Amino acid sequence: MNAPAQPAPVPRHLAIIMDGNGRWAQQRHRPRLVGHRAGARAVRRCVAFCLQRGIQALTLFAFSSENWNRPQEEVSGLMKLFLRALEREVDTLHQQQVQVRFIGARERFDPAIRARMQAAEALTASNTRLVLSIAASYGGRQDITAAARALAVEVAAGRLRPEQIDEERLGAHMALADLPAPDLFIRTGGELRISNFLLWQLAYTELWFTPTLWPDVDAAVLDQALADYARRERRFGLTTDQIRSLAPEPHP
Ligand code: IPE
Numbered sequence: 001m002n003a004p005a006q007p008a009p010v011p012r013h014l015a016i017i018m019d020g021n022g023r024w025a026q027q028r029h030r031p032r033l034v035g036h037r038a039g040a041r042a043v044r045r046c047v048a049f050c051l052q053r054g055i056q057a058l059t060l061f062a063f064s065s066e067n068w069n070r071p072q073e074e075v076s077g078l079m080k081l082f083l084r085a086l087e088r089e090v091d092t093l094h095q096q097q098v099q100v101r102f103i104g105a106r107e108r109f110d111p112a113i114r115a116r117m118q119a120a121e122a123l124t125a126s127n128t129r130l131v132l133s134i135a136a137s138y139g140g141r142q143d144i145t146a147a148a149r150a151l152a153v154e155v156a157a158g159r160l161r162p163e164q165i166d167e168e169r170l171g172a173h174m175a176l177a178d179l180p181a182p183d184l185f186i187r188t189g190g191e192l193r194i195s196n197f198l199l200w201q202l203a204y205t206e207l208w209f210t211p212t213l214w215p216d217v218d219a220a221v222l223d224q225a226l227a228d229y230a231r232r233e234r235r236f237g238l239t240t241d242q243i244r245s246l247a248p249e250p251h252p
Pocket residue numbers: 018019020021022023024062063064067078189
């Protein structure tokens with residue numbers, strides 16, 4: 001087989017719904033929390049993978065705004081796990097030159113967790129090798145709603161006219177506004193839905209689903225997603241002929 005003329009494109013920004021922890025534990029007749037712990041180990045593998053493949057931004061859905069409605073025992077177990085991960089992992093991430101950020105309604109977390117989140121962001125703020133955004137207490141609809149509210153405040157204060165509101169201005173108030181939109185979205189665990197993840201930001205993202213449960217995810221699974229992504233033609237509304245005559249690939 002001939003070598004490809006160009007190296008396969010690697011996504012700049014990868015966004016993942018890490019689903020299937022509970023089922024992974026249930027298959028082993030263990031409490032769901034055991035699955036969440038195994039899921040945390042998969043996060044480490046995933047970060048290492050992104051560093052190795054030169055992916056610049058990784059956004060992980062860790063806890064949705066809807067997940068607060070899970071049984072209280074599971075929520076408090078997840079909070080403990082989250083706090084422990086913040087205590088244990090941030091130094092390593094910093095050494096790996098990873099910039100850590102959190103998106104979502106952080107006021108809903110305990111002060112101890114909020115303080116750790118802020119400390120992690122402050123410590124790693126100038127790292128540039130990989131931007132790791134953790135979506136925690138995040139909801140895509142809330143993200144859009146908050147952006148709309150921010151613009152409404154500007155209008156009410158007379159600093160903005162309604163006709164000045166466009167996609168760019170609205171998008172600028174949303175999470176991850178300073179990053180390129182996700183190129184590739186992965187959902188593990190077999191469900192074929194977005195579950196209120198990055199609704200605005202995923203408008204032209206390539207979607208990839210796998211039945212593999214999140215705790216079982218390794219480099220082989222992620223490489224499969226990247227290989228499929230490299231074969232996709234991203235048209236952004238144009239025709240194939242237009243895309244081929246354009247180089248390099250356009251991004252919205
Ligand atoms: C994803 O795994 C992790 C969180 C939502 C916190 P789940 O806990 O949803 O696992 P399943 O879908 O029940 O298997």
